[in-house]
Amino acid sequence: MNGNVSIFDPVTGEKRRTSIRMEKLEWDTMRKICAINKMTIHQFCTFAAQDPRRKERSRTSRIRCAILKYCIDNGATLKSNEKVSQQYWQC
Helix, strand or coil: CEEEEEEECCCCCCEEEEEEECCHHHHHHHHHHHHHCCCCHHHHHHHHHHCCCCCCCCHHHHHHHHHHHHHHHHHHHHCCCCCCCHHHHCC
């Protein structure tokens, strides 16, 4: 899925609109992360894009990895009350 986000330039303070392509699950997870942390998608993407610890080359890769890292570090806070079948996770 394509989506537009605004990334803020730390030097000029200007926001730049850009398009990123991620899977629906990634968008949904990012929205959940943002809701938990009371931030906008634009703030999350700006943070991920400018985080000096992120070494990925593309902006979209940095955002994806930030989502994954958040889930790894905070997985318990993202769990739903529903039990998920083991079969669901098997490829």
